[in-house]
Amino acid sequence: MKKALFIVLAVVLAMGLLIGCASQDIAGQTAGDTAGQATPAPTAKNLLDDDTDALGNEIDTDMTTDELTIVSTAASITEILFALGCGDSIIGVDIYSTYPEEAADIEKIGDFNGFDTEKIISLNPAVVFAGNTLQMQGIEALEDAGLNVVAVEPTYYEDIAQSITLIGSIVGKEEEAAALNQDMADAAAAVEKTAAEIGEKPTVYYVMFIGESGNWTSGQGSFINTVIEMAGGVCTTAGTQSEWLEYPMEDLIVDDPDILLVSDLVAEEDLLAETGYADLTAVQNGSYYFIDADIIERPGPRITEALETIQGTILDYTHGE
Numbered sequence: 001m002k003k004a005l006f007i008v009l010a011v012v013l014a015m016g017l018l019i020g021c022a023s024q025d026i027a028g029q030t031a032g033d034t035a036g037q038a039t040p041a042p043t044a045k046n047l048l049d050d051d052t053d054a055l056g057n058e059i060d061t062d063m064t065t066d067e068l069t070i071v072s073t074a075a076s077i078t079e080i081l082f083a084l085g086c087g088d089s090i091i092g093v094d095i096y097s098t099y100p101e102e103a104a105d106i107e108k109i110g111d112f113n114g115f116d117t118e119k120i121i122s123l124n125p126a127v128v129f130a131g132n133t134l135q136m137q138g139i140e141a142l143e144d145a146g147l148n149v150v151a152v153e154p155t156y157y158e159d160i161a162q163s164i165t166l167i168g169s170i171v172g173k174e175e176e177a178a179a180l181n182q183d184m185a186d187a188a189a190a191v192e193k194t195a196a197e198i199g200e201k202p203t204v205y206y207v208m209f210i211g212e213s214g215n216w217t218s219g220q221g222s223f224i225n226t227v228i229e230m231a232g233g234v235c236t237t238a239g240t241q242s243e244w245l246e247y248p249m250e251d252l253i254v255d256d257p258d259i260l261l262v263s264d265l266v267a268e269e270d271l272l273a274e275t276g277y278a279d280l281t282a283v284q285n286g287s288y289y290f291i292d293a294d295i296i297e298r299p300g301p302r303i304t305e306a307l308e309t310i311q312g313t314i315l316d317y318t319h320g321e
Contacts, residue, residue: 068171071125073115073135074153078103079300080164081129083180084173092123099294099302117141127170154299157226161185164301180301187304188230191311195232202258202317204233204310205247207266207288208297210274214246223299231311233259249276256281259317260288261310263297289313 071092072078078097081090087102092109107123110116112131117138120128124147130139131153142149152167154160161181168177195201206224209216218224219240228235236257237247253276260282262271268290277283291313296306 067126069123069125069127070171071109071120071123071128072097073109073120073128073138074112074131075099075294076298076300077129077131077153077163077167079298079302080152080167081171083301084164084168084171084176086171086173089171091125092120114138117145121145121147129167154223156221157223157230157299157303160223160299160301160303163299184301184304188307191232191304191307192230194311194315195230198232198314198318200318201232201234202314203236203255204228204259204261204314205236205252205255205257205282206296207260207262207271209263210266210277211270215249215252217245217247219243219245223303224296227296227303227306228261228310231307232314233310252276253279258282258287259313261296261313262288262290263293264290265293266290287317289316 068086068089070081070086070090072081072090073094075094075096075098078090078093079099081087082100082102087100090103090106092107093103094115095108095111097103097106107119109119109123113134115135115138120142126148128142128147128149130142130149130151132151132155135151139149139151150166150170152163154163161184164177164181165174168174168180206218206228208218217237218228218235219237219242220235222243225235225237225243229238236252236255237245257280260271260277260280271277271288272283282288291306291309295302295309
């Protein structure tokens, strides 16, 4: 999952995003490949709408759901499908689709950044729910083979509900999609109500990667930053020109955020040993909190868990001062 997101960060946003979730071994990337390459923030706030998918293609919702078979090429999409009650219809998923547990028993079709097109074609699914521009080459190959491919992976926070709506309309789960979106909206509203009561909002920095992979984090416009702000935090990287970026350590030291929100794929000993982090007030005060990378880095239904978890850390911090 961590590997997956890295490519989303570096490439998907160049197209308009991550998400959500991609896949590639970080260790195989060199600094010249990805690090330090600023990605202009897209001008559109939503990439999905009622008539077109994330690639701008018109959507055909006229399908025979009685014989519905589905392939998902992104973990966030798999989670949405299961949340809508479509688990029994899924015949193929990417290797990072690890939630819910039932996804482990589904045929694997490769990773996010290089799914096996021949394998998917052999499965002959009624529909393939795919990522977005990062998967363009694979999507085109599937379309050339005559498969019905719909790019539905969310890019921005606002895209998550729209993605759920689109998927629901295609698989005949409109009511379930509406109910899921309502539940998510209710959870978000409760979080935002509490956030409005927080007096002086603390500054928050998300530690996504450290070490050889670079000091990567989320930036302005990313769904992660949106979630932090909704929960009552002030993002250290607000105002950056990229949704995902390698943040200079010297800038982080100057910013000296109140809270470090840390991916649970970053080991605590590595964090404390990483150059510069020991100098941060948040580390010296113990104001760093680990969070499940999957719930915060996958733009799917569990993003509300991320909202509640992040707000919990913010409240812990503000009540402890």
